[in-house]
Amino acid sequence: MYVPEAFKVVDEGEIQAFVQRYDFATMVSSPATGLIATHVPVVVRRETTGLVVVGHVARANSHWRVMDGSVECLAIFHGPHSYVSPTWYANSPAVPTWNYAVVHAYGKPRFREDGPFIETVLGELVYRYESHRAEPWQIEDQPSDFRDKMLAGIVGFEMPVLKLEAKFKIGQNRRLEDRAGTIAGLEREKSSEGIALAEFMRAHQGG
Numbered sequence: 001m002y003v004p005e006a007f008k009v010v011d012e013g014e015i016q017a018f019v020q021r022y023d024f025a026t027m028v029s030s031p032a033t034g035l036i037a038t039h040v041p042v043v044v045r046r047e048t049t050g051l052v053v054v055g056h057v058a059r060a061n062s063h064w065r066v067m068d069g070s071v072e073c074l075a076i077f078h079g080p081h082s083y084v085s086p087t088w089y090a091n092s093p094a095v096p097t098w099n100y101a102v103v104h105a106y107g108k109p110r111f112r113e114d115g116p117f118i119e120t121v122l123g124e125l126v127y128r129y130e131s132h133r134a135e136p137w138q139i140e141d142q143p144s145d146f147r148d149k150m151l152a153g154i155v156g157f158e159m160p161v162l163k164l165e166a167k168f169k170i171g172q173n174r175r176l177e178d179r180a181g182t183i184a185g186l187e188r189e190k191s192s193e194g195i196a197l198a199e200f201m202r203a204h205q206g207g
Helices: 012-021 062-066 115-130 144-152 176-189 192-205
Strands: 024-029 036-047 050-058 073-084 097-107 110-112 154-169
Touching (some): 012 036, 012 050, 012 073, 024 050, 036 062, 073 176, 097 192, 115 144
Antiparallel strands (some): 024 073, 050 154
């Protein structure tokens, strides 16, 4: 990934927080047969050896078959992003651009078919998205035959992260007044994407 120095993020704690917040990843593998991509929610764990990306895919998805621990995979974590108009800047001339935040995690995933591993991954994902609900859906509440069928239809994977690249392109190369103008412009647009990016910019550069 092309990362100009102004947009580079190296703090591993900040990167870990990002991938745990924006945890719907694009997994791209490059076997000899050609590129394969899968879009999937994942869990990012901190282990003694470093970060590990774990998740599951449908058994019918052939992607898991190349996850044998030898084929490199790129996991892309997408944060907020939006078009930025040069009319929002205090300084000119300027051109339109796109602000965004993204993290690339590289590794060699290995598939896991053992039930306890898969159930643990599912449990973590379900807890993340259901625990705040008044009546959360829970795996253990489902009929045993339904649960067994569901588990048989998926395959787990785990990918120790070998390399991380993080890029937050949020106007750090612009003057403070231009960044403030960008945040104000995004907020005026009132789109969900723009609002999310404005909040991200405020949090990461004191805008």
